[in-house]
Amino acid sequence: MMWKTKLISTPKGFNFGLTVRSHGWYNLAPFFYDATRNTLSYTFAGTKGKPVAAVISEVRNGVRIDLDRAVPDRSGIEEKVRHILRLDDELNAFYEGCCTGTEFDWVRKRGAGRLLRSPTVYEDLVKTLCTTNCSWALTEKMVSNLVDMLGGGSHFPDPETMAAQDEKFYRNEIKAGYRSPFFVELARSVASKSVDPEEWLTSELPTDELKKQIKSVKGVGDYAAENMLKLLGRYDGLALDSWLRGQFYKKHNSGKVCSDKKIEKRYSKYGEWMGLAIWCDMTEDWHH
DNA sequence: GCGTCCAGGTCTACC
DNA sequence: GGTAGACCTGGACGC
Numbered sequence A: 001m002m003w004k005t006k007l008i009s010t011p012k013g014f015n016f017g018l019t020v021r022s023h024g025w026y027n028l029a030p031f032f033y034d035a036t037r038n039t040l041s042y043t044f045a046g047t048k049g050k051p052v053a054a055v056i057s058e059v060r061n062g063v064r065i066d067l068d069r070a071v072p073d074r075s076g077i078e079e080k081v082r083h084i085l086r087l088d089d090e091l092n093a094f095y096e097g098c099c100t101g102t103e104f105d106w107v108r109k110r111g112a113g114r115l116l117r118s119p120t121v122y123e124d125l126v127k128t129l130c131t132t133n134c135s136w137a138l139t140e141k142m143v144s145n146l147v148d149m150l151g152g153g154s155h156f157p158d159p160e161t162m163a164a165q166d167e168k169f170y171r172n173e174i175k176a177g178y179r180s181p182f183f184v185e186l187a188r189s190v191a192s193k194s195v196d197p198e199e200w201l202t203s204e205l206p207t208d209e210l211k212k213q214i215k216s217v218k219g220v221g222d223y224a225a226e227n228m229l230k231l232l233g234r235y236d237g238l239a240l241d242s243w244l245r246g247q248f249y250k251k252h253n254s255g256k257v258c259s260d261k262k263i264e265k266r267y268s269k270y271g272e273w274m275g276l277a278i279w280c281d282m283t284e285d286w287h288h
Numbered sequence B: 001g002c003g004t005c006c007a008g009g010t011c012t013a014c015c
Numbered sequence C: 001g002g003t004a005g006a007c008c009t010g011g012a013c014g015c
Helices: A016-020 A077-084 A092-099 A105-110 A121-131 A136-150 A159-163 A167-174 A177-191 A197-202 A207-215 A222-231 A242-252 A260-282
Strands: A002-009 A032-034 A039-047 A050-059 A062-072
Touching (some): A016 A050, A092 A105, A092 A260, A121 A136, A121 A222, A136 A159, A136 A167, A242 A260
Antiparallel strands (some): A002 A062, A050 A062
C-alpha cells in the first residue's frame, strides 16, 4: 500500500506546539517550523536518492502527516514521526510523581515534557556536537551547511556520505573548526558499524554505563552525553551547559553564579526525572 | 577598524 | 581525580 497523507493518534494530553518548541532543535535544518500555521516540516532522505518532504500538523486527537509524494507503508516515515514527537514516551510517572501538586503542575496540565528529536540518534549526536562551545548562531550555521553541502540542500546526510569527506572539508566548508576530526571519526565509525548510536535507544545498560559508552565518541563530554541521554529518554543527568546555568542563576539564585552541586541539589528530589524537571523549569517562560 | 571576550565544552598533559 | 591551557568560529562589545 502507498500513502501520501496519514493521520496518527497521539497520547492523551499531547501538546503538539509545546513538543515542537521544547528546545532549539526545531530551528535546525532540515526541520522548519511555521509558527503561523503551527506546522513542522522535515525532509527525509528517502530511498534511491529521492527525498520525501513531510509537513506535520496538529489535528483533533492526533497529528497529520502530508508528504510531497506517495510512499509505501514500509517507508518507515510514520514510525519516524512518532520517534520525532516522542509519541510513545511514557511520561505518566513523571507527571504523577514530579508534577502533580508541585511547581511543575503546569507541565502535566499543558502536556509539556516531550523533547523533540531527530529521526535518528546519529543525527541528534552530530547536532549535539554542533552545539558544543559555540553560539547558537554557529550551531545553526554548521547544521545548515551539512544539509546544504552533503544533503542536497534538503535532508540530513547519512553517515556514509559524511564519512566520505575529510577533516579539511569540515573545517573549510562546514566551518566546524576543531570539531572537524570528531565528525570524520564519528561518521566513519558509524558507517563501518563499529559504533551504532541507534542501539543506544534500546540499550539495557544502566544509565552511567551508557553515558560512558556515549562519551567514548570523541568530542562528546559530560554535557553532550547527558543531552543525548535526554533525547534517548533517560533524564537522570542535568546536561548543564552555560545557557542552562545562566537561566538557573537568573531564576533561582538572584542572578548570582553558584556551583553545579547547588543546582543539582535543587532537582535531586526528582530522581530519575531531574534532567526533564530542570529543562521544563528553565524553559517555562518560552511557553506563555 | 581592531582587539578581546565568550557562547548551549572537550581533550590532553600534567600534577 | 582534578585542573590549566589550547582549540575553531563568529557576533558583541569597548576603544
